[in-house]
Amino acid sequence: MLGNFEYKRIRSIEEGCQYLAEAAGDGAVLAGGTDLLVEIRNGLKSPQLLVDCKGLDVLNVFSVDDSRSTIGASVALNQLIEHRVFRTTHPALADALASIGTYQLRNRATLVGNICNASPAADAAPVLLVLDAVVEVAGVEGPRTVPVRSFFAGVKKTTLKPDEIVTAIALPARSGLRTAFRKQQRIRGHDLAVVNAAGAYSPAKKVLKLAIGSCAPTPVLLDPIEVDSKDNEAFADHVIETVLRAVSPISDVRASAGYRNAVLPILVKRILHELLFEGSGA
Amino acid sequence: MYDIRFTVNGQPEHATVPATMTLLDLLRDRLALTGTKEGCGIGECGACTVLLDGKPITSCLMLAVEADGHDIETIEGEAVGGGLSVLQQAFIDTGAIQCGFCTPGMIMSARGLLNRTPDPSDENIVEAIAGNLCRCTGYEAIIAAVRLAADRLAGAKQGRGQS
Numbered sequence: 001m002l003g004n005f006e007y008k009r010i011r012s013i014e015e016g017c018q019y020l021a022e023a024a025g026d027g028a029v030l031a032g033g034t035d036l037l038v039e040i041r042n043g044l045k046s047p048q049l050l051v052d053c054k055g056l057d058v059l060n061v062f063s064v065d066d067s068r069s070t071i072g073a074s075v076a077l078n079q080l081i082e083h084r085v086f087r088t089t090h091p092a093l094a095d096a097l098a099s100i101g102t103y104q105l106r107n108r109a110t111l112v113g114n115i116c117n118a119s120p121a122a123d124a125a126p127v128l129l130v131l132d133a134v135v136e137v138a139g140v141e142g143p144r145t146v147p148v149r150s151f152f153a154g155v156k157k158t159t160l161k162p163d164e165i166v167t168a169i170a171l172p173a174r175s176g177l178r179t180a181f182r183k184q185q186r187i188r189g190h191d192l193a194v195v196n197a198a199g200a201y202s203p204a205k206k207v208l209k210l211a212i213g214s215c216a217p218t219p220v221l222l223d224p225i226e227v228d229s230k231d232n233e234a235f236a237d238h239v240i241e242t243v244l245r246a247v248s249p250i251s252d253v254r255a256s257a258g259y260r261n262a263v264l265p266i267l268v269k270r271i272l273h274e275l276l277f278e279g280s281g282a
Numbered sequence: 283m284y285d286i287r288f289t290v291n292g293q294p295e296h297a298t299v300p301a302t303m304t305l306l307d308l309l310r311d312r313l314a315l316t317g318t319k320e321g322c323g324i325g326e327c328g329a330c331t332v333l334l335d336g337k338p339i340t341s342c343l344m345l346a347v348e349a350d351g352h353d354i355e356t357i358e359g360e361a362v363g364g365g366l367s368v369l370q371q372a373f374i375d376t377g378a379i380q381c382g383f384c385t386p387g388m389i390m391s392a393r394g395l396l397n398r399t400p401d402p403s404d405e406n407i408v409e410a411i412a413g414n415l416c417r418c419t420g421y422e423a424i425i426a427a428v429r430l431a432a433d434r435l436a437g438a439k440q441g442r443g444q445s
Contacts, residue, residue: 001300001302001304001307002302002304005301005302006301007345030345033343033344033345033348034325034343037343037344037345038324038325041324042324050301050345052348054348078337101325101413102325102326102328102340102413103338103391103394103410103412103413104325104328104331104338104340104391104413105325105343105413107334107337107338108339108340108343108344
């Protein structure tokens with residue numbers, strides 16, 4: 001037995017928002033449950049009400065194309081990872097999702113859940129940040145959208161109101177972006193990221209976006225960096241200096257702050273190599 | 283309490299469960315299907331792996347009430363008609379079992395893999411069982427068992443095609 005809560009399988013999003021409003025902060029949305037049920041078991045959270053959104057067909061769909069992709073709140077990670085068009089359209093995001101947990105977990109865990117859980121180490125977060133993803137939200141006062149860069153409020157905290165449900169994540173047009181994801185973890189399948197990072201480079205605009213996870217209370221999106229590729233070494237040094245100024249890693253059970261500060265430049269260099277220093281713009 | 287209907291190994295089931303009961307507890311404590319094991323209880327060890335609509339999941343991280351309307355398969359569904367399944371026999375033949383605690387979960391993960399990838403590479407096998415911890419065998423024999431089962435199933439299929 002896990003905790004002490006009521007369970008509602010909702011028949012409409014409005015109904016779900018109403019239940020959450022009545023629960024006044026003591027409710028939680030249940031999607032895959034792979035974070036929420038662990039936190040309840042470990043006594044870290046004790047919601048009085050779980051609102052299960054998986055019965056709603058409208059949340060269990062995703063669409064992917066070059067102009068815009070939308071991923072519903074109940075879509076499991078493996079549905080995306082195993083979808084050929086998703087993988088080729090959003091390779092860095094697919095890499096990030098495939099690095100989460102185990103195969104069994106990825107059959108339950110969702111992309112929306114990954115960001116709603118708001119772990120500083122959320123693997124999808126850096127990629128969504130560099131892709132300028134938008135979070136689609138429903139609440140008792142109606143729908144709204146939140147840029148993912150305004151979504152995280154702190155460790156395990158988002159800017160959602162208690163009655164709000166994230167219905168989908170929208171990704172704008174790729175428009176020639178080259179993207180990459182890198183993650184350092186101690187063991188595969190049973191651990192969170194010690195450091196993770198994503199980059200998106202626009203060869204047309206010569207602008208690089210970088211986002212870093214697990215090195216601050218929230219995933220960090222850096223200001224866009226203009227790319228001067230005349231001297232790769234000097235440019236890499238400049239980027240790494242900028243990255244290290246933007247983060248504030250702590251020592252925890254997974255790694256020391258010093259280790260994180262040492263690993264981060266390596267991940268950033270690998271991303272720069274993949275996006276800028278090798279191959280031609282595609 | 284919540285009334286739920288679901289199937290386990292093809293058999294229709296009905297149960298009245300509290301919201302806080304996990305699928306694992308429903309299987310073990312209500313349905314006496316104790317082949318599915320509880321290891322860590324937090325989705326890390328894979329001992330509680332069952333198939334949900336044909337896909338492996340950890341039953342410790344799913345509420346019983348969430349099983350309403352779904353098909354569950356457990357290790358008890360492997361041996362049909364009293365004989366061992368091809369996967370079970372392959373685990374025995376390669377010595378892929380020592381204490382046996384991880385084995386039901388391993389076999390269910392392998393079953394899920396063979397459902398989606400009948401001819402898996404070693405890399406596919408490693409990825410499929412990455413969420414199943416074994417503290418005895420060192421995994422080599424388990425990977426060999428899944429490979430052997432896939433080969434035997436492919437052989438049986440080919441044999442049928444020829445006859």
